[in-house]
Amino acid sequence: MTDVDEAMKPGAPILHSTIFTDGVEPKPKKPSNIVRRYEFGHGDVAAGFKKADIIVERTFKTEATHQGYIEPHACLANVGPDGQGELWVCTQGHFMVRDTCARLLGMDISKLRVTASEIGGGFGGKTTVFIEPVALALSRKANRPVKVVMSREEVFKASGPTASTSVDVKVGVTKDGRITAADATLRYQGGAFAGSPVEFGSMSAFACYDLENVRTIGYDVVTNRPKQAAYRAPGAPMAAFAVESVMEELAKKVGMASIDFRIKNAAREGTKSSYGPTYGPIGLLPTLERAKQHPHFKAPLGPNQGRGMACGFWFNFGGQTCVSLNINIDGTAALSVGTPDIGGSRASMCLMAAEELGIPYDKVRAIVADTSSLGYNDVTDGSRTTFATGMATILAARDAIKKLSARAAQIWGIPEEAVTWEKGHAKPAGSNAGNFPPLSIAEIAAQAGATGGPIAGHHEYSADGAGVSFATHICDAEVDPETGATKIVRYTVLQDAGKAVHPSYVEGQFQGGAVQGIGWALNEEYIYGKDGRLQNAGFLDYRIPVCSDLPMIDTVILEIPNPGHPYGVRGVGETSIVPPLAAIANAVSAAAGVRLTSLPMSPPKILAALDRKAAAE
Amino acid sequence: MVKVVVWGSLKPHTGGKAELEIDAGNVRELLTRLGEAYPGLKPQLARGVSVAIDGVIFRDGWQEPLRKDSEVFLLPRMVGG
Numbered sequence: 001m002t003d004v005d006e007a008m009k010p011g012a013p014i015l016h017s018t019i020f021t022d023g024v025e026p027k028p029k030k031p032s033n034i035v036r037r038y039e040f041g042h043g044d045v046a047a048g049f050k051k052a053d054i055i056v057e058r059t060f061k062t063e064a065t066h067q068g069y070i071e072p073h074a075c076l077a078n079v080g081p082d083g084q085g086e087l088w089v090c091t092q093g094h095f096m097v098r099d100t101c102a103r104l105l106g107m108d109i110s111k112l113r114v115t116a117s118e119i120g121g122g123f124g125g126k127t128t129v130f131i132e133p134v135a136l137a138l139s140r141k142a143n144r145p146v147k148v149v150m151s152r153e154e155v156f157k158a159s160g161p162t163a164s165t166s167v168d169v170k171v172g173v174t175k176d177g178r179i180t181a182a183d184a185t186l187r188y189q190g191g192a193f194a195g196s197p198v199e200f201g202s203m204s205a206f207a208c209y210d211l212e213n214v215r216t217i218g219y220d221v222v223t224n225r226p227k228q229a230a231y232r233a234p235g236a237p238m239a240a241f242a243v244e245s246v247m248e249e250l251a252k253k254v255g256m257a258s259i260d261f262r263i264k265n266a267a268r269e270g271t272k273s274s275y276g277p278t279y280g281p282i283g284l285l286p287t288l289e290r291a292k293q294h295p296h297f298k299a300p301l302g303p304n305q306g307r308g309m310a311c312g313f314w315f316n317f318g319g320q321t322c323v324s325l326n327i328n329i330d331g332t333a334a335l336s337v338g339t340p341d342i343g344g345s346r347a348s349m350c351l352m353a354a355e356e357l358g359i360p361y362d363k364v365r366a367i368v369a370d371t372s373s374l375g376y377n378d379v380t381d382g383s384r385t386t387f388a389t390g391m392a393t394i395l396a397a398r399d400a401i402k403k404l405s406a407r408a409a410q411i412w413g414i415p416e417e418a419v420t421w422e423k424g425h426a427k428p429a430g431s432n433a434g435n436f437p438p439l440s441i442a443e444i445a446a447q448a449g450a451t452g453g454p455i456a457g458h459h460e461y462s463a464d465g466a467g468v469s470f471a472t473h474i475c476d477a478e479v480d481p482e483t484g485a486t487k488i489v490r491y492t493v494l495q496d497a498g499k500a501v502h503p504s505y506v507e508g509q510f511q512g513g514a515v516q517g518i519g520w521a522l523n524e525e526y527i528y529g530k531d532g533r534l535q536n537a538g539f540l541d542y543r544i545p546v547c548s549d550l551p552m553i554d555t556v557i558l559e560i561p562n563p564g565h566p567y568g569v570r571g572v573g574e575t576s577i578v579p580p581l582a583a584i585a586n587a588v589s590a591a592a593g594v595r596l597t598s599l600p601m602s603p604p605k606i607l608a609a610l611d612r613k614a615a616a617e
Numbered sequence: 618m619v620k621v622v623v624w625g626s627l628k629p630h631t632g633g634k635a636e637l638e639i640d641a642g643n644v645r646e647l648l649t650r651l652g653e654a655y656p657g658l659k660p661q662l663a664r665g666v667s668v669a670i671d672g673v674i675f676r677d678g679w680q681e682p683l684r685k686d687s688e689v690f691l692l693p694r695m696v697g698g
Binding site: 022023024025027036037038039040041067123124125127197199200203215217230231232233234275276277278279280315316317318319320381382383384462464465466564574 | 629
C-alpha cells in the first residue's frame with residue numbers, strides 16, 4: 001500500500017495497531033492509517049462560499065520526490081579503546097548527529113567529537129542520522145576506523161524522500177475577483193511512520209492571501225514506503241501547487257490577468273494570516289508589483305508555449321546558535337560557527353563580521369567548528385543560518401569590539417567609556433578623552449598579551465524573530481504535442497530576501513529552488529511496481545534536471561527588512577522551492593490547453609491530457 | 618489574562634474552544650498553565666509548539682513577555698529542511 005488515498009480508505013490494511021487518529025472527537029476506538037488530523041483557519045467558509053459568484057474545486061496529486069543531493073550519505077567513525085569517539089560526516093547538523101548517536105550508543109556526549117565535512121547537497125535530507133550510529137557501533141566493536149558510504153540505490157531506498165500527496169482545493173470569488181472563501185483538505189503520506197509534513201502544508205497553503213474565510217484540514221497518513229525526511233520548506237510546495245493552480249483558473253474565469261487577481265487578493269502588512277497570526281511588514285505585494293513590470297511578463301510566446309505564475313510562502317525560524325570570533329595578533333579575525341555551510345553561509349558570515357569590525361572581508365576567515373570546539377548549534381535548516389548564525393556573528397563581533405575598545409582604553413590610560421569605535425579603529429570619544437591617534441584592530445591585538453590576553457567575542461542564544469518570506473515565480477513552458485515532452489524556455493524568480501548579505505549566493509538559492517522545482521514538476525517521482533517495490537532507485541531512471549534541460553534562471557532580489565534582524569535578514573533557502581510546481585503547472589496547462597493536476601507532468605501524462613482534451617472537443 | 622488562540626484540531630482538548638483566556642506573563646507561564654487547565658493539550662505541548670506573539674513566531678524563548686493586549690497563537694513547532 002503506497003498510495004495515500006488507498007491508505008485512507010475504509011478497509012485498507014492497517015500498518016500499526018497502535019495508531020488511533022489524533023485530533024478528532026470522539027477519539028476513535030479502531031486503529032487507522034491516519035495518524036493525526038490538523039485544522040487551521042478562521043471565519044466561516046460555508047458563509048463565504050454563499051457569497052461567491054464563481055467557485056473552482058479540484059483535486060491534485062503529487063508523487064514522492066527525493067532531495068537529490070549529489071553526494072550520498074557518508075561517514076568515517078573511529079572509537080578508541082578508551083571509549084572516546086570521533087566521527088567525520090556529511091550532514092546539515094553535526095551537533096544533532098553527536099547527540100543522537102551518543103544517546104543511541106549509551107555514550108557520554110563529551111566522549112564523541114563530530115566534524116562536519118564539506119557537504120555535497122542536503123536540502124533537508126541530511127537533518128537526521130542513518131549510517132552514523134552503525135559506523136560508530138562497528139568501530140567500537142572492531143576497535144578500528146570504519147567508513148560507511150551509501151550507494152545511490154541505498155540513498156533512494158533508505159533515506160527519506162518527501163511525502164506524496166493528494167489535495168482538494170475549493171475557492172470562491174466574486175465577479176470582480178475578490179476571494180470570499182478558501183478551503184483545502186490535504187492528505188500527505190510520510191512513509192511507514194508518523195510525521196509527514198502535512199501540518200506545514202496546511203498552514204502555508206493559503207498564506208499568500210488576505211482571506212476572511214479560510215480553512216485547511218490536513219491528514220498525516222502512513223503507508224508502506226520509506227519514512228519521509230525533511231525536504232526544503234517541508235510540505236509547502238505541494239500545497240502551493242494545488243492552491244496556485246486553482247487561483248490561476250479563477251483569474252481566468254473572472255476575466256482578470258493572473259497577476260492582477262493575485263495583487264487584489266494578496267496578503268500584506270496587517271493581514272490576518274491563514275494560519276493565525278497577523279503579518280508584520282512582508283514582501284509579497286512588492287514581488288507581485290515588480291513581476292508585473294518585469295520584461296518576462298511582456299515577452300511574446302512562441303508556438304506551443306504557455307506562461308504561468310505562482311506565489312509561495314515559507315515561515316523560516318532561528319534556533320539555538322553559538323558563535324566565537326577570535327581576534328588574531330595581526331588584526332585578522334577567525335570566526336567559528338557551528339552550522340554546516342550548505343549554501344555559502346561562511347562567506348555571508350565573513351561579510352557581516354567584516355562589516356561590524358570595520359576590516360576588509362578577506363581579513364576574516366570562517367570555519368565550521370567541530371562539536372568539541374563550540375557550544376551546541378541546531379541543524380542548518382529552516383532557512384535559519386544567515387538569519388540566526390548571522391545575527392550571532394554580528395553580536396559576537398560587537399562583543400569583540402567592546403573588548404577591543406577596553407584594551408585601547410588601557411593603552412591610552414583613559415576610561416573605557418571614553419573610547420568609541422569607528423571604521424575598524426578605536427578613537428577617543430571626544431577632546432576631553434585625550435588627543436590620541438586612532439588604534440587599528442591590528443595595533444590593539446599586537447598588545448593583547450600585555451593588556452589582558454587573547455581577545456575574542458562570543459554570542460550564544462536561541463534566535464527568534466525570523467521573518468516570513470514570499471516569492472513570485474514566472475515560467476514559460478513549451479509542450480511538444482507529438483511527444484508530450486516539456487521544455488522550460490524562460491523562468492524568473494522574484495523573492496523578498498529582507499537583506500541580501502551576499503547577493504550572488506542569494507541568487508543561487510533562488511535559482512536552485514527553481515531548478516529543483518522543475519525536476520519535481522516535470523520528471524521526478526518514486527515509481528512503485530504492483531509488488532510494492534521501488535523501480536527507479538538511481539539517477540538513470542529517476543531523472544533530475546541537468547544543465548541542458550534548463551534556461552538561465554533570472555532573479556530579482558527584493559529587500560523588505562525583517563525587523564527581527566540587525567540588517568533585516570530573512571531566510572531565503574526554502575521559499576524558492578514553494579512556487580515552482582504551480583508556476584510550471586500553470587505554464588504547461590496554458591501551453592497544452594488543458595489543466596494538469598498530477599505531478600510529475602511527464603510526457604505520458606501530458607499526452608493523456610491532450611487526448612482527453614481532443615476527445616472533449 | 619492573555620487571550621491565546623489554538624489551532625482547530627486542538628479544540629477537542631479544550632472543550633471545543635479555540636480562544637482561551639490564560640493568566641500568564643510570559644511564554645513559559647502560558648505553556649505551563651495551558652497544560653494545567655487543559656491536560657489533553659499536554660501530549661502536543663510535549664511534542665513541541667511555537668508561540669506567535671503579535672505576528673512574530675517564537676520557537677523557543679520561555680521568557681518572552683506577554684501583554685494583556687498581545688495577539689497570541691499556539692502553533693506547531695516550526696521545522697525546516
